[in-house]
Amino acid sequence: MGKKLLAGPYLLWMVAFTVIPLALIVYYGFTGVGGGFTLANVAAIARPEHSKALVLSLALSMVSTVCCLVLAYPLAMVLRGRGIGKGSFIVFIFILPMWMNFLLRTMAWQTLLEKNGVINAFLGFFGLPKLQIMNTPAAIVLGMVYNFLPFMVLPIYNVLAKIDDDTINAAADLGANFFQTLLRVWFPLSLPGVISGITMVFVPSLTTFVISNLLGGSKILLIGNVIEQEFTKSGNWHMGSGLSMVLMVFIMASMLLLAKYDRGGEGTTF
């Protein structure tokens, strides 16, 4: 009885802020502007401007997820190697920027990357050619990697930290070199963390509209931008909800992947 009572506030929260809003999105997604059931809002994803945006979003978020993984794995191994005391200080330094507003940090990148920005002033000082990536997909990928990298590092670090040193030593005793240990021992054991990290980076990258607006000069339309525009500019909540539901399919697919590989819940970030 006591335990059930404790779950009460949580249940209320879930119903009020997850179940009801989701139901409303489903309702809006399957009704037209004049009311009445329709599949048009969901089917609208097939329109060239929408499907192009979705494909581009998928491509950019995959690229940024791979970049994050390549950057994060070695870092997580270094962190593990440092031992608890020093390692956690580095983790702290790493998380520190996250205390600042996400929007501000992305705007700072604008100032850095602009044509007359900080980086180009620096390059110009040494007579080096200017960096022209502002308002291109490359700037968006950079923004995604910068903002979401901690979400890749932390779950991988959490899993690596739990791997017993004896396991590694045993591999060395049995004659495995570093790369064999990495591929046969480290990586398979850290897979839950890797999968969790991939999901944590892929999902927000896929849905972002702020990064593409700020670093893409509104020239590059991602599926997040399309949905945002339907809600804030076109005022067509039905279309926006319909497209959100299509996007949810992709998010759920990656969640299912997570559930399959991470049964023990080891890869959770916090």
Place this chain on the structure above:
Amino acid sequence: MKKRGMSEIVAVAAAVALAVSGLVGCGGSGGAATQAAGTSGAGAGADASAAGQGSASGEGTAAAGAGTAAGESAKPQPGGELYVYNWGEYIDEDVIDMFEDETGIQVIYDVFETNEEMYPVIEAGGVSYDVVCPSDYMIQKMIENNLLAKLDFSNIPSFDQIDPRFVEDSKSFDPDNAYSVPYTWGTVGILYNTSLVPEDKAPTKWADLWDESFKGEILMQDSVRDAFMVALKMLGYSLNSTDEKELEEAKDLLIAQKPLVQAYVIDQVRDKMIGGEAAIGVIYSGEMLYIQEEVESLGLDYELEYVLPEEGSNVWIDAWVVPANAKNKYNAELWIDFMCRPEIALKNFEYITYSTPNKGAFDMLDEDLQTNKALFPDAEALKNCEVFRYMGPEADELYNNLWKEVKSN
């Protein structure tokens, strides 16, 4: 309004939908707020000089205000609150304090960045604003959708300060002059950087924005009507066209221009032009004076010139309106009346530098400002210009879909 009774639940749904689509639902408004914070320091200098004369005349009107309040005891007593929804950076903030001091009304002030962003907020009614400052075509749309309340002009005696020319112009979106009181007006044109654009290439018409030599140097407006206005006017069509063929042509033109465009921006065009990030930008005439002052005070080695393109452009009016669901309509009318006072209109003009339709304020300006053709163009210069009109939901959808095609290309 009619179909959305449960406005609060709907607002929650919107928030979650935005969260699903991006995890940071406050992207737009957050940006506007930080921008306001960033530039307010720059405006403070210009503001200080106005404060001297402003406060002196403010006291005089305060006494006058008290007199009328006492004389008409039948009116509801002022006091309480007033929810104002205005464009970002669109008022001298001292004016808000002066209004609060004089009336005892507490002002809650929010800002928006585009008409399109403002409309669903008013329509959903989650927050009931008392006084809003949209543009012409959006006011028409709000009137047609019964979102506005008729004003009681007996509470707005200073309305006679508005130049009759703008009262007349307002009839294009508010046929009986029953809902709106003009606040600012202006045109949309081209701003160019004299050091980045060779003299013989100085733009004079919209078609110059398709010049290959400006690749990566052009800033376009990131709002559907403004962007299509440029292309439609260049093609010689009306900026209120709903002809699918004409709009398709305009769309193709915008797609052809896209490789030359550095970015589609709204308020950022100002800072980017001042910083020399781009050579040419499409901009509201009201920004010109502020930008030129800023360039001068920063001691930059270039100038920024404003041109009203030959093909004609959009002449616009932003006006105060009161939403139908306003809880403090009388306070809103007091606010509008306050804004119409010549000395207040002048103070706002000096701060925001958008042309004022207030003839009392205009008469107080220096002669070189009065004769500044970029700020106050005459009828000859405006002969090809048009006011935006709301063309109905089907046209809205057509424009939005074509704009998405431009953006996704």
